[in-house]
Structure formats: C-alpha cells, structure tokens
Amino acid sequence: MVLSLLSRLARRGPLLLLLALLLSWATQVQATHLRAGDIQAKIDTTVGPGNNPRRVFFKMVLYQKTPTGGIPDESSVTIFFGDCGPPQIIPRASAVAVNSETQRNVYFFEHTYSAPSTYTVHYIGENRNGGVLNMSASSAQSFYISTTFTIDPGLGQNRSPILTKPSIDNAAVGQVFLHNPSAYDPDGDSLVFKLRPSMQVVGGITGPQPPCFVVDSTRVTGYVLPNRLGGGSNNGVQVAYTDPSGDSPNGIPGNASIFQQNRRTGTIIWNSPGTVGEYNVAFVVQEWRRTSFGRRLIGEVIRDMQINVKPTNNQRPILTIPPDICVVAGTLITGTVTATDADGNPIRLTANSGILPPATFVQNASGPPTATGTFRWTPDCSNIANQPVRVSFTAEDQPGGTNPTPLIDQRVWNITVIGPAPQNLRVAPGNTGVRSAVLTWNSYLCRKPGARILIFRKEGASTLNPGPCDTGIPAGSGFTQIGTLTYPSPLGTTDLLSFVDNGGGTGLERGKTYCYRIYVEFPLPAGGKSQVSQEACIDFAGRPLLMRNVTVDRTAPTNGQITVRWTKPVSTPPFADPQQYRVSRAVGQTTTGPFTTIATISNVSDTTYVDADPSLDTQNRSYSYRVELLSQNLVAETATAASSVRIDGTAVPAVSATALNGISLRWTYNVPWNNALRPTTVYRKGPAANDPFVAIATVTGTATGGSYLDEGTAAQRLVKGQTYCYYVSTNGAYDGNRLPSDLINLSQQQCIALRNVPCAPVLSLKRTNCDSLASRLFDLPATPISGAVYTNNLSWTLGNTPPDCSRAIASYNIYYAPNSQDSLRFLTSVPATQTTYQHLNLTSEAGCYAVQSVDSSGTRSVRSNIACKDDCQLFLLPNIFTPNGDGKNDTFRPKVFTPIRSTKFTVFNRWGVKIYESSADPLINWSGGGSRAEGGAAPSVVEGMYFYQAEVEFGNLDRTKRTYKGWVQITR
Known part of the structure; x- marks a missing residue:
C-alpha cells in the first residue's frame, strides 16, 4: 500500500513525494534494523538496437535484523540517483534468512541518465541496528552506502566492482580476524581498497531536499575503528600470526591491536578483538581504468559491513593454498587447498572469485586431521590481463556443542593469465625492388579487437631465453620494434599473418643476419601480453658499403x-x-x-x-x-x-684544502658502429713542452659518447696554473660476425688550463618585517583583487672561499627556488659590475636564492650561501559590505591579505543559525546569498548584522592555519 502510494506521488511531483517520504519515515523512526550492504552498477550491456549507453542497471544487497518482534521488514527502499531527479521507491526482489538473527535482501533497479558524466547512486536507510560498539547511539543514526560510476562513450563498457563475499562476518575475542571481500572487476579494471568511516545522512531520507535532492553524507557520530574503543574498553592485543603471502602484517604478541586493510588485495586484518559485540566498518573499492592517457578513476563502491565478535575457546584453523602462479590461456590449472584445526574440528572449505564458475572447487575431505579441496580452471583468452585473477579461499572450522562459534582462516591465490606465444614464425627473402624480409606465422589463437602484434628485429642471433611467466621482450635484449599490426573492431574474418621488413623503405643491408621475434599486446582496460615467439633469422650474403x-x-x-x-x-x-x-x-x-x-x-x-x-x-x-x-x-x-670524435673539457679546481683538482672530460660521436662494445682509451699530455701523451684511463662509452674526471694520481696530482692536453681513442665494431670491427678513431687534442676557482659570493636577501605590518594592518592599503605584486632585493659581496680563489670575475649567475623544499634553478646572469638584483613581479615573497661567480673562461665558483624568505600571514576582513548590484563593494572579501591557499568561510545569523558555508574560493567573494547560494537557488539574506568564521590556510611553506572570527553589517 505504501509502495503504491509513493510511486503515484513520485509521478505527480517532488514536493508530494517529499511529503510521502516524511509520512513513511515517521512510521519507521524506530526501525533500527540495518546491518550492512553495498550497491553494484553496470552500464547497459544489452546487445543490439535496444542498447542505451546512458541506462544503468543496479543490484543492492542489504543485511538486516530478522524482521520479528516489531523489527520491520525492509520490503522496499528509497534510492537517490544523483542526477538532481526525485528518489524512487524500489521493491525488494528476494529475502533469504542467513541465520536466526540476520536476513539478506536483494533489490534490482535501473535508471536512465540524461547525459554522460560521473554519478553517485545513494541509499539512506532508517536506521542502523542498536548496540554497535564503535559509534555513538547506532540506533539513532541512519545507514548510508553509495556507488559512483562514470558514463563516458570513450570508456566503452563499464561495470562496477563485484564483491562476492557477504558483508557480515564473525570474529572471536583474542583471535585474528580476516575478511577479504573477494572483489573483482568484470572489465579488468584495477581495484584499490581503502578503509572509510561508516557514514550517515542527517535527517535520513528527508535530508535531501527538492529541487535537486542533494545527498549530503557525513561520518556517523562517535565513529572509531574497532580497535580504538574509548571509555576504558578492552581493545585487545596482538597475538601470534604469520601471513605467508605478506599481504597482512605479522602479529607481535602483546602489542596494541591493529585493524588494517591491504590496498591491493582488500584483505582486512584485526589482530585481535578484545570486546564482545557488534562493530561496523566501511571501505571503498576504487575502480581505476588504464587508458592510453594514463590511469583514470572511473568509479567506486562503498561497502558498510558488520563484524560480530563473540567469546569462544575455539582456535581458528590454518589454511594452506598453492603459491601464486602464471598460466598460459588454454592451460588447465589444478590446485590443492588444505587446512588443519588445532581443536580437531572438521573444516568447511569454500572459494570465492569472479571465475567461479566456470572454475570449480570441490572439497574432498573435511578432516580431521586434514581438510582438502581441489580447484580446477582452464582460463580462456578472455581472462588474459595485466592484473591477476584472485581466488579467495576460506577454511571455517565446525565446532560442536550448543551455539558454537566457528572461526576462519583466509588466503588469496593470485593467478596471472598470459597469452600464448605466436606459433611457427618464419622469415624468407622478399621479391620486391629493395632487399626485404617477409615474416609469416600461424593464425593467432587469442585474436581480439584492438589487440596488437608487435614485431621486433635484432642484428645477429640473440641469447634471449624467456621463462614460462615472461611476456613480451625485455629491455636490453638488443631487439628494436620495427612494426605493429592491429586487429580491427569488429574482428570479423580479418586475420594478421604476415609482415614485410624492408628497412624502412631503404632496404636491408647485405652481409648482415637479421633475427625476428613477435608477441601480442592485448587492449585496455584488461591489457596483458603474450609470451614471445621463437626466433626466426635470415642471412643476406655479400658485403655492404660501410x-x-x-x-x-x-x-x-x-x-x-x-x-x-x-x-x-x-x-x-x-x-x-x-x-x-x-x-x-x-x-x-x-x-x-x-x-x-x-x-x-x-x-x-x-x-x-x-x-x-x-x-x-x-x-x-x-x-x-x-x-x-x-x-x-x-x-x-x-x-x-x-x-669525428669531439672531446671537450672543463677545469674543476679544488675549492677546499682537502679537495682534489680535476678536469672533467666529455666526448661525443655520431657513428653507425657501436663504440660501447670495447673501452675507450683516454690520453693525457703533461704541462711541459716535451711531455708525451700517455694513456691514463679506459672508459666504457655509450652509443653517443663518454665522460671521465681526471684527478691525476696519488703520485702526481693536477696542479693549478698548469695546462693539460687530452685526446681519446675509441674502439668500435659493427654488430655481426662478418662486419668490420676494431675500428680505431682518434678525437682532436683538447687543452685545458687549470685556473684558480673564482671566489664565492656572500649573499644577503632583504627581509620583510611581518610584525610591523601586522601592527599596522588597519592602515595598510587594500590588496588588489589579483593579489599583491612583490619584489625581492638581493645584494652580495665577493668572499674569500676557497683561500686561493681568483677575484677576476666576469659575471654572476643567480639561482632561485620558490621555497626551501624545491631545487634551485638558474634564474639569470648579471655582469661583474653588478652586485645587486631585484626579482620583480612576484605573486609571493617566498623564495630562496644563491649566487655564483663565473670567470672569463667559464669556470664557476661554488654557490654562495642560500638565502630564503617566506610570506607574511596577513588577513583583514571589512565590517560592512553592500551587495546591491551597483558594482561597488558587492562581494565580501579580504581587504588585506597575503597569499592564501584556501579559506573555509561560514556565516551565522544573530540566533547562531548557519546560513552560508563555502570552501570554494580562497578570497571568499560572498555575494550575500543564503544557505544554497552556491547552487544559485537561494535568495539573498536580509540586511543586518551577521557573524562569520574564516578558517584560513596561508600559502607559505608551513601552510599556516589561522581562524578569524568577527561580524559584518550588510546594507543594501
């Protein structure tokens, strides 16, 4: 009857619906019965002309106290769809008794949105069941869950994460509690798990008001994590526990209890409960989509779950699962799961995962002494992904007696499915006008629209020997990608079976052996790669012009x-x-x-x-x-x-008595052979006219050059005031056994004078007297709307570091960083005649500076001392403003301010009622609107005196926070 009435009123208008909701809520204020739940969403998956990419299907699962003895039955729920439309009343699809105290309700519904965007669907329940220990007066607080999802044609299919494990669970005092939601994403998106406080909506379903029905959720009153109860409660201590997978921290007996969730697997560990009773916790499952532009957060599911801690002498079982594996699609996996129980109780083994079915898990024995089960699965091509498939196994003991308390152990098995290697790669000479190689291979087993075949080439045979879990071609193997073939969408009958390598149109070279490998890269969001093919090589006879x-x-x-x-x-x-x-x-x-x-x-x-x-x-x-x-x-x-090889050098004079003089050498080349296969020899000639060149070092170069710092030897150090000359001899070779090697090439000779280093400057930075400005705050001129413009004044003198430094300075380099946490970067250079500098047009006074001397040869001193300053923290609001639309003083904003990062501004009337709040604008710019002014729907407040509170976070390095309170007179 109530459902029928609400549905008719919803069609007649939001105000009538609101009235009906109020009446409905009035009859349910004592309905303190909701335990746990979550919502799943998926964009329309209908195939064919009926598909609507803006239609979303939902499934909500709620756990409530069994509806007996005055506890109501949640036969329908109110859903807010997050698009400014009115809520809808949704009937229950099914109800199943979990046990004598708990019932599981399922609701299915759908909604069509008007445009692509990110939306949040909300459920507000009246109310939570009473007696939840980690919040205040749970029966007086509403129950809130939500799911956020993105409608975007560019994303394609989008389905929210699915949590296969129930959202109610049992724990025991003094025993480790484990819970894994066994979540998976049907589209292969990455999942991240984070604990959140349980939430409520003040006012319940009457909180969201027309015309837009904005749902404003807030933390439930008095919420704490289950291991942080106050008031002298027993929060428990850690007990011995070791997680073989490393997903959860090992227990340190006697230490304070912990309550944590693994961000990657979702496993919650509570080691260990200390007080009997019911607890609620919430966590969010974030859905991240891998795209060609990077990772993007496209949705999240908030689950609120309940944990019932019971007293027991029972000991939890110990579960053993197979080690994490990788498997090629199409290969049968068989895994044996075992569990034992210290009390000798029989054990029930279960498995949860998005692949069950078609995968199977069969328990073979329940023990004692050992329970066993067998998992079998043959993954197919659709299971190939970057992320592993996770299978959550649970061992639950079955103690006897009256009102037993079963305990569990839980483990997650990670199975990574990779693509099979392309088969029968062959290469033959082409018959085109240029020298070419024709590659062919068998039809690929796991063809997918958007999948790419990547073709790689190497000169000469490789030693690549990938392992069974290796995919693709590793960097450093010597292979270079030369081509890509992409399967079309839709796939149809198209196949990709060949590729022609003609050297980019110029032809392949004679006298070389070319070797090829290919692999397949699968499309996002699931991604994944195949194993690499076997190697196929072709040899072109003759000798090229090299x-x-x-x-x-x-x-x-x-x-x-x-x-x-x-x-x-x-x-x-x-x-x-x-x-x-x-x-x-x-x-x-x-x-x-x-x-x-x-x-x-x-x-x-x-x-x-x-x-x-x-x-x-x-x-x-x-x-x-x-x-x-x-x-x-x-x-x-x-x-x-x-x-030719070009060598250059820079003198590095010692800047202290303990440092060594040096000369930094760098050489470059651009050659078609490889100079990195054999070392380059560095030669030096001493300062005397008849000194010969002698080899002083060998250096392994790179594809484009090399470097070396010459600091002399212990027997003969480099001396200031002397000139040293250098050249290098490179020794290169082409790849390929029949191609030239031992290619010796000399650079030009380069002479470098080791001069005294320039003296380092001593820097001063003029500082602002913030205390003086603050004392004259009311007398300071108004700060421009765009903010003040600052100038930092630098001055320096030439110091005496190091003791033998040169005072023959040609110029000064000035370095700057916005604050002391950033690295200094080159700002500008000024001539030696200038020992002051003004850094103009700054939006902030904050900054750090250093100065460096440079002589005529380019030799630089060490940098000066680093001088820093920070912004003052000044903030002054006026006591009157006139929002009358005349373009003068129409907004309330600071009269004087220094850089501000954020401001939370709240206004109260003279009765203490909050009429406005916003954090959107650091400079406030309040136009005199009421509580819904940011939505543009509320009228302006009346003339009179109002009180404000401004919580200001300044833009200085310490992010100083200050709260300003005062009054303002509004005159229109």
Whole structure:
C-alpha cells in the first residue's frame, strides 16, 4: 500500500513525494534494523538496437535484523540517483534468512541518465541496528552506502566492482580476524581498497531536499575503528600470526591491536578483538581504468559491513593454498587447498572469485586431521590481463556443542593469465625492388579487437631465453620494434599473418643476419601480453658499403687533417661499371647534413681518403663524412654517415684544502658502429713542452659518447696554473660476425688550463618585517583583487672561499627556488659590475636564492650561501559590505591579505543559525546569498548584522592555519 502510494506521488511531483517520504519515515523512526550492504552498477550491456549507453542497471544487497518482534521488514527502499531527479521507491526482489538473527535482501533497479558524466547512486536507510560498539547511539543514526560510476562513450563498457563475499562476518575475542571481500572487476579494471568511516545522512531520507535532492553524507557520530574503543574498553592485543603471502602484517604478541586493510588485495586484518559485540566498518573499492592517457578513476563502491565478535575457546584453523602462479590461456590449472584445526574440528572449505564458475572447487575431505579441496580452471583468452585473477579461499572450522562459534582462516591465490606465444614464425627473402624480409606465422589463437602484434628485429642471433611467466621482450635484449599490426573492431574474418621488413623503405643491408621475434599486446582496460615467439633469422650474403674510420690526424684551427675509410661493397650480381666513390663532408656530428662533395674516387679498390683541406678546423669543430657508390653515374649504395670524435673539457679546481683538482672530460660521436662494445682509451699530455701523451684511463662509452674526471694520481696530482692536453681513442665494431670491427678513431687534442676557482659570493636577501605590518594592518592599503605584486632585493659581496680563489670575475649567475623544499634553478646572469638584483613581479615573497661567480673562461665558483624568505600571514576582513548590484563593494572579501591557499568561510545569523558555508574560493567573494547560494537557488539574506568564521590556510611553506572570527553589517 505504501509502495503504491509513493510511486503515484513520485509521478505527480517532488514536493508530494517529499511529503510521502516524511509520512513513511515517521512510521519507521524506530526501525533500527540495518546491518550492512553495498550497491553494484553496470552500464547497459544489452546487445543490439535496444542498447542505451546512458541506462544503468543496479543490484543492492542489504543485511538486516530478522524482521520479528516489531523489527520491520525492509520490503522496499528509497534510492537517490544523483542526477538532481526525485528518489524512487524500489521493491525488494528476494529475502533469504542467513541465520536466526540476520536476513539478506536483494533489490534490482535501473535508471536512465540524461547525459554522460560521473554519478553517485545513494541509499539512506532508517536506521542502523542498536548496540554497535564503535559509534555513538547506532540506533539513532541512519545507514548510508553509495556507488559512483562514470558514463563516458570513450570508456566503452563499464561495470562496477563485484564483491562476492557477504558483508557480515564473525570474529572471536583474542583471535585474528580476516575478511577479504573477494572483489573483482568484470572489465579488468584495477581495484584499490581503502578503509572509510561508516557514514550517515542527517535527517535520513528527508535530508535531501527538492529541487535537486542533494545527498549530503557525513561520518556517523562517535565513529572509531574497532580497535580504538574509548571509555576504558578492552581493545585487545596482538597475538601470534604469520601471513605467508605478506599481504597482512605479522602479529607481535602483546602489542596494541591493529585493524588494517591491504590496498591491493582488500584483505582486512584485526589482530585481535578484545570486546564482545557488534562493530561496523566501511571501505571503498576504487575502480581505476588504464587508458592510453594514463590511469583514470572511473568509479567506486562503498561497502558498510558488520563484524560480530563473540567469546569462544575455539582456535581458528590454518589454511594452506598453492603459491601464486602464471598460466598460459588454454592451460588447465589444478590446485590443492588444505587446512588443519588445532581443536580437531572438521573444516568447511569454500572459494570465492569472479571465475567461479566456470572454475570449480570441490572439497574432498573435511578432516580431521586434514581438510582438502581441489580447484580446477582452464582460463580462456578472455581472462588474459595485466592484473591477476584472485581466488579467495576460506577454511571455517565446525565446532560442536550448543551455539558454537566457528572461526576462519583466509588466503588469496593470485593467478596471472598470459597469452600464448605466436606459433611457427618464419622469415624468407622478399621479391620486391629493395632487399626485404617477409615474416609469416600461424593464425593467432587469442585474436581480439584492438589487440596488437608487435614485431621486433635484432642484428645477429640473440641469447634471449624467456621463462614460462615472461611476456613480451625485455629491455636490453638488443631487439628494436620495427612494426605493429592491429586487429580491427569488429574482428570479423580479418586475420594478421604476415609482415614485410624492408628497412624502412631503404632496404636491408647485405652481409648482415637479421633475427625476428613477435608477441601480442592485448587492449585496455584488461591489457596483458603474450609470451614471445621463437626466433626466426635470415642471412643476406655479400658485403655492404660501410664507414670504418673518421679519425683526426692533426688538430689545428686551419690545415687540420682527418682520415676517412670505408669498406668495398660486394654484390650479386656485381655493380655495373663505371664505378666510383663520392665523398661528402658536413660540419658537426650529423647524419643528415647538409653534405658537400669534397672528392670523387674512380678506383673502387681505394677505400681511404685523407681530408687535408686548408680550411679544415679540427681544433674547434667536428665533421661528418658520407660515402656513396656510383654505378653508371647513379647512386647504387650509400654508407650511413659517421662523425669525428669531439672531446671537450672543463677545469674543476679544488675549492677546499682537502679537495682534489680535476678536469672533467666529455666526448661525443655520431657513428653507425657501436663504440660501447670495447673501452675507450683516454690520453693525457703533461704541462711541459716535451711531455708525451700517455694513456691514463679506459672508459666504457655509450652509443653517443663518454665522460671521465681526471684527478691525476696519488703520485702526481693536477696542479693549478698548469695546462693539460687530452685526446681519446675509441674502439668500435659493427654488430655481426662478418662486419668490420676494431675500428680505431682518434678525437682532436683538447687543452685545458687549470685556473684558480673564482671566489664565492656572500649573499644577503632583504627581509620583510611581518610584525610591523601586522601592527599596522588597519592602515595598510587594500590588496588588489589579483593579489599583491612583490619584489625581492638581493645584494652580495665577493668572499674569500676557497683561500686561493681568483677575484677576476666576469659575471654572476643567480639561482632561485620558490621555497626551501624545491631545487634551485638558474634564474639569470648579471655582469661583474653588478652586485645587486631585484626579482620583480612576484605573486609571493617566498623564495630562496644563491649566487655564483663565473670567470672569463667559464669556470664557476661554488654557490654562495642560500638565502630564503617566506610570506607574511596577513588577513583583514571589512565590517560592512553592500551587495546591491551597483558594482561597488558587492562581494565580501579580504581587504588585506597575503597569499592564501584556501579559506573555509561560514556565516551565522544573530540566533547562531548557519546560513552560508563555502570552501570554494580562497578570497571568499560572498555575494550575500543564503544557505544554497552556491547552487544559485537561494535568495539573498536580509540586511543586518551577521557573524562569520574564516578558517584560513596561508600559502607559505608551513601552510599556516589561522581562524578569524568577527561580524559584518550588510546594507543594501
């Protein structure tokens, strides 16, 4: 009768519905019976033309006290859908007795939203059952749960997490309590678990008011975690406990009890309860979607669960599960689960997971002495994912006697499903105009729309030997991705069975062996990868045109000399005559030029060219060379360009008596061979004119260069005032057994003077007298709406650090950080004649500075002392404002303020009733509206005196918080 009436009134208008809700609530204020629950949501999964991506289906499960002896039956519920529409009355779909004290109710409902957005569906129940120990007067507080979800066409299918374990559970005094909600996400999204306080809505279902029915939930009064009861309650102590998986902390007997939830698995541990009774806790299950733009929070489910702690001498069983595994889709998994009980009780074994069924779990024996069960599952291609499938096993002992208290142990088995390796990868030479390799493979078993086949290549055979759980190709294996093939959506009959590698259109090189592997990467949100295929290789006979040397023979600003060498190419059929080489040069280390032809060589057996151009500046420049083979005056083959090796150095004079003088060397190159396979040798020449170059170090370089800090030796340190000269000799090789190696190339010679380091400056930063400003607060000019503009004034003198420092300064570098927690970064440079600096147009006075001296050679001193200052904390509100729409003094805001991070502003009338509250604007900017002014629906308050409280968090580094209270007169 009540349901029928409410449904008719809902159709006639929200105000009539509100009246009906009030009447309904008035009859239920004593209905203190709700224990636990949660809500699941899924976007319309209907296939075909009836699908509506804005329609959402819901399932809510509630646990209530068994409706006997005046306890009402929750035969219908009121649901708020979070879209400003009126609530709906939903009838119950089923009711099942869990035990003599608890009933499980299930409700199904749906709602169609008007537009894509993120919505929260709310349930407010009247009221919680009485006697819950970790909150105040539970029977007088409403029960609240919600689920948030996102409707976004770009997300595709979206279903909320599903929690398969009931939201009521039993615990025992002095025994470890474990609860895992056995949650999974049907779409493969990542789940994160966090404890939350149990929530209520003040006023119950009458709290949300028309026209928008905003549900404002708040923490239940007096809520604490179950292990933190006050008033001298026994909160228990930890007992011995070891979690083999490491998901929960091990127990430290005698320490204070703990109540925690694992963020990754969701397992709750309470070690251990101390007081008999009922407790409620809530937690949120966050749903994170992996997208091509990163992780995105797309939903969350709030479960409020009840734990009933009982007294017992029973001891909990001990459960043993298989170790975490990975498995290839299509492979049968069989796992044995066992449990024992110290009291010799029989044990009931159960399993919870989103894969049950089709997976099965059968208990074979209940013990004693040992209970056993067998889990079987053959995952298919739909189960492939980045995240493991979690199966929660529970062992519950079955003690005898009257009113027994069963106890449990619980473990989570993680099963990661990976894709099978692509089979029968083959490679054969192509028959196109350029040298190419054609890859083919069998039709892939786990084809999915959006899945990608990734093709990788390596020169020469690899030693990659992946393990059974390894997917993809690891970094550092030498393979480079050269292609991607994507399965279309819808899949249809399309298959991907081949790929042609033509070297990016330029053709593959003769004389090289190319090896290939492929694997499959599966689409988000589940993601996942396959095992990598076996390796397939192809060998191209002949010898390519390759650069061998670009070595500096003579270092000079003019008349430098560089020797260039290359290989003579061999091809079948041979190149047609006439043949000749064309040698080109470019300035810098480049492969793209511009290149200028400097020589043509008709003798193709002559593979050396000595570049002794009078304009060649090998002292200050590097050069790159390219060689082309011309056949019948056409380019038949081009060698990838190679550069000379360029070395540079910087003096690092000692800045203290204990430090060593040094010279920092760095060299670079851009070459087609690998200089990292063999060490580079560093040579140094002493300061005397007849000192020879001697090898002082060997260094393993990189693909582009190397570095070395020369600090001399214990027998012969580097000395200030002397000049030292260096060059390096690189030793490179091409990948491939038949390609050139031992490619020795010399850099130019570089000489570096080890001068005295410049003296470090001593910095001063003019500070603001905040106390003086605060004492004159009422006399200060009004702060502009955009905030004050600040200037920081720096000044410095030249110090005497280190003792032998040089005072020949060319310029000063100034460094700045917004605060003392950030790293200093280069701000600007000023000439040596300037020893002051104004940092202008700042939105905050806060900042840290340092100054560094620089001499004419670029040698820098150590940085000065770091000087910092912070913002003052000034805040002044006026006592009158006139919100009359004349454009003058229409908003209430601070007259004087320094940088503010946030402000919570509350206004009360003279009777102490709160009429306005907002944290949206740090500068308040109250327009004189009432309690719903932020929604734009409430009228302005009347003229008169009002009292305010402003909780201000300033923008300084310490985030200083201050509360200001006062009054304001509103005149219109």
